[in-house]
Amino acid sequence: MTIAVVSAMHEELAAVLALMPDEHKEVVAGREFWRGHLHGREVVAVLSRIGKVAAATTATVLVERFGVERIVFTGVAGGLGPGVKVGDIVVADSFLQHDLDASPIFPRYEVPLYGQSRFATDPQLSAQLAAAAKEALPGVTLHRGLVISGDRFVATTAESRALQLALPEALAVEMEGAAIAQVCHDYGLPFAAVRTISDRADDAAHGDFTRFIQEVASRYSAAIVAALLAPTSASRAS
Ligand code: ADE
Numbered sequence: 001m002t003i004a005v006v007s008a009m010h011e012e013l014a015a016v017l018a019l020m021p022d023e024h025k026e027v028v029a030g031r032e033f034w035r036g037h038l039h040g041r042e043v044v045a046v047l048s049r050i051g052k053v054a055a056a057t058t059a060t061v062l063v064e065r066f067g068v069e070r071i072v073f074t075g076v077a078g079g080l081g082p083g084v085k086v087g088d089i090v091v092a093d094s095f096l097q098h099d100l101d102a103s104p105i106f107p108r109y110e111v112p113l114y115g116q117s118r119f120a121t122d123p124q125l126s127a128q129l130a131a132a133a134k135e136a137l138p139g140v141t142l143h144r145g146l147v148i149s150g151d152r153f154v155a156t157t158a159e160s161r162a163l164q165l166a167l168p169e170a171l172a173v174e175m176e177g178a179a180i181a182q183v184c185h186d187y188g189l190p191f192a193a194v195r196t197i198s199d200r201a202d203d204a205a206h207g208d209f210t211r212f213i214q215e216v217a218s219r220y221s222a223a224i225v226a227a228l229l230a231p232t233s234a235s236r237a238s
Contacts, residue, residue, distance in 0.1 A: 001041075001042065001069050001070070002042040002043070002044060002066065002067060002068045002069055002070075003041060003042070003043055003044075003068065003069070003070045003071075003072060003229070004043070004044045004045075004046065004062045004066070004068040004070065004071045004072065005038075005043055005044070005045045005046075005072055005074065005225055006045075006046055006047075006048050006055075006058060006059070006062070006071060006072070006073045006074070006176075006180065007045075007047060007048070007073070007074055007075050007221060008047070008048050008049065008050050008055070008075050008174075008175070008176055009047070009050075009075065009076070009213060009217070010047060011213055011214070011217060011218040012074060012075060012076075012213075012217055012218050012221040012222075013034075013045055013046070013047050014218065015218035015219065015221055015222035016038070016045050016074075016221060016222050016225050017034055017045055018222070019038050019222060019225070019226055020034065020036035020037060020038050020043060020045065021036070021037065022036045022037055023035065023036030023045070024036065028061050028065050029057055029058075029061050031046055031047065031048075031049070031057075031058060031061070032046065032047065033045075033046045033061070033062075033065075033066060034046065035066070038225070038226070038229050039226070039229045039230050039231055040231065041229045043229070044062060044066045044068055046058055046062065048073075048176055048180075050175055050176070051151050051175050051176065052097065052149060052150070052151055052175065052176060052178065052179035053151075053179070054176070055175075055176035055177075055179040055180050056179040056180070056182070056183050058180075059071060059179070059180045059183035059184065060183055063183070063187050063189060068189075069189065069190075070122075070125060070189065070190045070191075070192075071180060071184055071189060071190075071191045071192075072125070072129060072191075072192050072193070072194075072225070072228065073176065073177060073180055073191070073192070073193040073194070073195075074193070074194050074195075074221040074224060074225060075174065075176070075193075075194075075195055075196075075217070075221070076174070076195060076196050076197070076198035076209070076212065076213060076217050077090060077147065077172035077173060077174035077195035077196070077197060077198065078154050078160070078172060078173045078174070078197070078198070078199050078200060078201030078205055078209075079171070079172055079197040079199070079200045079201065080148075080160060080163055080164050080167075080170045080171060080172055080173055080200075080201060081143065081145075081164075081170065081171040081172070083143075084143055084171050084172060084197055085141070085197060085200075086197050086198065086199060086200065086208060086212065087140065087141075087196070087197060087216065088140065088141040088142070088143060088196075088197045089133050089137065089140055089141070089142045089143070089194060089195070089196050089197070089220070089224075090142075090143045090144070090145070090147060090171050090172045090194070090195045090196075090197065091126055091129050091130040091133060091142065091143075091144050091192070091193070091194050092121050092126070092144075092145075092146070092147040092177055092181075092192070092193045092194075092195070093120065093121060093126065093144050093145050093146065094118040094119060094120045094121060094145075094146050094147075094181075095118065095119050095121070095146070095147055095148070095149055095177045095178035095181040095182075095193075096109055096117050096118050096119075096146060096148050096149070096167070096170075096178055097109065097111070097117075097148070097149055097150060097178045097179075098148040098149065098150045098163060098166075098167060098170070098173065099150035099151060099152060100117075100150075111182065114182075114185075118146070119178060119181035119182050119184075119185050120181075121181065121191050121192050121193060122190035122191055122192055124190070125190045125191070125192040126144075126192040128192070128228060129192045129193075129194050129224070129228055130142060130144060130194075132224050132225075132227035132228035133194055133224045133227070135227045136220075136223035136224045136226065136227040137220060137223060137224070143171050143172075145169065145170075145171045146167070146169045146170050146171060147170065147171060147172050147173070147174065147177050147178075147193065147195060148163065148167055148170045148172070148173050148174075148178070149173070149174055149175055149176060149177045149178035149179065150173070150175065151175060152175070153175070153205070153209075154173050154201035154205065155199075155201065155202075155203070155205040155206050156202065156203055156205075157202040157203045159201070160173075160200065160201040160202050160205075163201070172195055172197060173201050174195055177193050177195075180193070181193075194224055196212075196216065196217055196220045196221070198212035198213060198216075198217060199212065
């Protein structure tokens with residue numbers, strides 16, 4: 001049972017790779033895939049790059065070339081929900097593309113020909129990921145719910161408010177999750193995602209994001225992935 005660990009940013013993947021004693025690199029579609037073991041589990045770690053198309057390509061290669069049976073995404077996101085603060089953690093229950101609009105032919109946000117706008121994550125893997133996050137980072141606030149993705153870094157208070165008004169259930173915004181969720185839906189593969197809140201997707205987002213990824217994101221990612229795969233962990237991914 002091979003599990004893929006995907007991040008969008010170098011800092012996060014480096015921390016996960018540091019936990020893999022025997023990783024070796026394979027380059028496919030210009031991406032570096034790192035095959036190895038973490039706590040004795042077969043893992044393929046990869047940097048998806050940023051944005052929905054880059055994430056979808058990465059997920060497809062993970063399935064077709066590496067035969068992974070689960071995908072876990074770990075990264076950062078901008079907080080949208082009123083109580084979702086910098087340093088909190090969000091485990092996604094479902095994803096939606098906030099920049100997808102084929103109306104009036106299809107309802108706003110609906111992925112044409114799928115008849116749905118939301119793609120659920122795997123309930124069991126998501127529960128294990130949430131348990132791993134709680135175990136690894138006790139005292140950190142954990143939220144579960146809708147995460148939205150789009151090919152935009154949301155960095156103005158006006159845009160953040162507009163998203164909150166349009167999609168009041170959305171807890172956080174990022175740039176990859178909904179694409180991977182759709183690919184995993186197509187292949188019938190379990191997918192789960194955890195995002196640490198690096199900024200509030202507002203006028204201060206750029207500075208907050210940069211500070212956060214340097215200081216906190218990698219430590220959080222590595223701790224959560226290690227807890228998820230630890231043989232003794234109650235939250236161990238099966
Ligand atoms: N990832 C982290 N912060 C983000 C933001 N404000 N917008 C989009 N993706 C993000």
